[in-house]
Amino acid sequence: MRGLLVKTTAVPILVLLLTLSSSVRGGKLQMRRDLEVGRVARSGSKRPIIIVPGLAASKVEARVDDEYEFPAGCEGTAAPDEWHLTWMDLSSIRKVDCFAHKLGLVYEEAGETSQGGFGRLRGVLTRVFGGKGSEKGTKVANRKGVEVRPKEFGGLGGITNMLSAFGTTFAVDKMTSFVRGLQRHGWVEGETLFGAPFDWRYAPTASSKVREDFNRDLTALVEECFRKTGLPVVLVSHSLGGLMTTKFLLSKPGWWKQRFVATFIPMSVPWAGAQRSTQAILIGDNGNVPFLPMNYFGGLQRTCTSGLWLLPRKAFWDADYVMVETPEKNYTGSMMGELLEDSGLPGQASIYRKEIQQLDGWTNMRKGELGVNMLCLISTNVRTMSRLVTPSLLDLTRDPLTAPYTLEYSMDGDGIVNSRSMRVCENFADEVLEFEGVGHRGILSSKEVIRTVANAATVQ
Numbered sequence: 001m002r003g004l005l006v007k008t009t010a011v012p013i014l015v016l017l018l019t020l021s022s023s024v025r026g027g028k029l030q031m032r033r034d035l036e037v038g039r040v041a042r043s044g045s046k047r048p049i050i051i052v053p054g055l056a057a058s059k060v061e062a063r064v065d066d067e068y069e070f071p072a073g074c075e076g077t078a079a080p081d082e083w084h085l086t087w088m089d090l091s092s093i094r095k096v097d098c099f100a101h102k103l104g105l106v107y108e109e110a111g112e113t114s115q116g117g118f119g120r121l122r123g124v125l126t127r128v129f130g131g132k133g134s135e136k137g138t139k140v141a142n143r144k145g146v147e148v149r150p151k152e153f154g155g156l157g158g159i160t161n162m163l164s165a166f167g168t169t170f171a172v173d174k175m176t177s178f179v180r181g182l183q184r185h186g187w188v189e190g191e192t193l194f195g196a197p198f199d200w201r202y203a204p205t206a207s208s209k210v211r212e213d214f215n216r217d218l219t220a221l222v223e224e225c226f227r228k229t230g231l232p233v234v235l236v237s238h239s240l241g242g243l244m245t246t247k248f249l250l251s252k253p254g255w256w257k258q259r260f261v262a263t264f265i266p267m268s269v270p271w272a273g274a275q276r277s278t279q280a281i282l283i284g285d286n287g288n289v290p291f292l293p294m295n296y297f298g299g300l301q302r303t304c305t306s307g308l309w310l311l312p313r314k315a316f317w318d319a320d321y322v323m324v325e326t327p328e329k330n331y332t333g334s335m336m337g338e339l340l341e342d343s344g345l346p347g348q349a350s351i352y353r354k355e356i357q358q359l360d361g362w363t364n365m366r367k368g369e370l371g372v373n374m375l376c377l378i379s380t381n382v383r384t385m386s387r388l389v390t391p392s393l394l395d396l397t398r399d400p401l402t403a404p405y406t407l408e409y410s411m412d413g414d415g416i417v418n419s420r421s422m423r424v425c426e427n428f429a430d431e432v433l434e435f436e437g438v439g440h441r442g443i444l445s446s447k448e449v450i451r452t453v454a455n456a457a458t459v460q
């Protein structure tokens with residue numbers, strides 16, 4: 001079992017795929033014919049499944065060069081010019097400041113260097129951005145000298161975590177349970193089961209290289225699966241992965257989707273954002289790991305544009321619903337830019353207003369518009385954050401561990417994402433299935449959910 005999950009190189013995948021196509025499909029001739037007519041396939045055949053994981057659920061590797069300046073105390077924590085696993089790697093995560101420095105995104109005001117800090121002044125900044133058109137405003141990028149890439153695109157090693165101890169092998173996270181569940185139903189890594197990890201720090205904005213990389217790599221993987229098995233693929237995605245996949249599908253022409261994609265199965269997707277993301281940005285989110293302080297990853301999380309993308313989207317909540325409450329001001333869904341600014345995060349506020357706010361193409365999406373058959377899975381009835389209340393936003397971002405705040409909860413969600421947000425897919429999915437009392441990550445290890453996905457991915 002362990003060997004299966006760990007092994008992933010391009011060559012064995014290729015060999016396995018070739019073997020599969022000729023044995024299952026009865027030789028080359030038969031396969032050719034399948035390709036030509038598109039969707040002819042034997043009943044019971046397993047369609048290839050590609051899994052797109054959620055926020056922080058892809059492993060990423062980093063490489064630093066001479067230009068990278070290690071912060072004090074972090075010298076030598078990465079060998080220069082060598083790719084190394086950074087997330088999740090327990091030893092690098094222990095030195096959280098070094099790790100957050102390397103992975104954290106940097107917000108730079110355009111013109112700041114040439115104009116000697118002029119761009120830093122609030123108020124003046126706005127005029128600079130709106131100016132002659134030569135200015136591009138705030139830019140967000142990797143820290144100088146740092147490169148980041150997802151680990152093992154196409155394989156499962158970049159989305160699963162196994163731990164061996166006491167002579168047995170455990171699934172460390174729920175995605176690994178999901179993968180093992182599908183393997184129990186007969187899907188095989190490299191033949192019919194693939195992973196599509198991505199650099200989850202970035203939202204897929206127009207200027208984001210990550211969007212291009214992801215679209216290029218996923219397009220190639222989908223086409224390769226089709227070419228080798230003769231079957232259109234099933235895209236299964238969890239949480240943020242569902243948003244990434246939807247953006248991906250919206251960018252593809254109709255003929256491509258009809259030919260290569262059988263079904264899209266988004267699970268637990270925050271279509272309209274989640275109130276929990278206000279907490280992740282202002283305070284931090286320890287991912288429910290009990291021995292880590294809530295703000296442990298806060299320094300990194302705050303810089304990720306993906307987190308900004310997950311802020312509640314005004315179109316989907318009541319206009320007067322208060323997301324964050326302070327004595328001076330109540331923040332509704334239309335005030336997320338203001339919230340960031342008032343929290344001492346002007347770079348994030350600028351990027352949010354300029355690039356993130358207009359990112360979603362599904363606000364008015366209707367059934368059939370995505371151009372693929374779509375089965376949306378959601379779960380509800382788990383205690384979920386619904387509002388953040390604090391006397392001071394600035395104190396909170398400055399020192400989340402001592403500043404006072406309270407979080408309000410309701411049962412209307414899956415523990416992370418609010419139901420209202422997940423239910424947006426009712427507008428455009430062909431079918432929506434709801435699982436009671438199953439958590440945001442728990443949905444991945446639910447036997448019922450795994451069976452549902454396996455059924456949907458089997459040729460009837």
Ligand SMILES: *[C@@H]1O[C@H](CO)[C@@H](O)[C@H](O)[C@H]1NC(C)=O
Nearest residue numbers: 322325326327328329330331
């Ligand atoms: C904010 O909303 C609460 C109710 O959620 C209300 O009691 C309070 O007066 C509002 N504060 C401001 C400043 O509008």
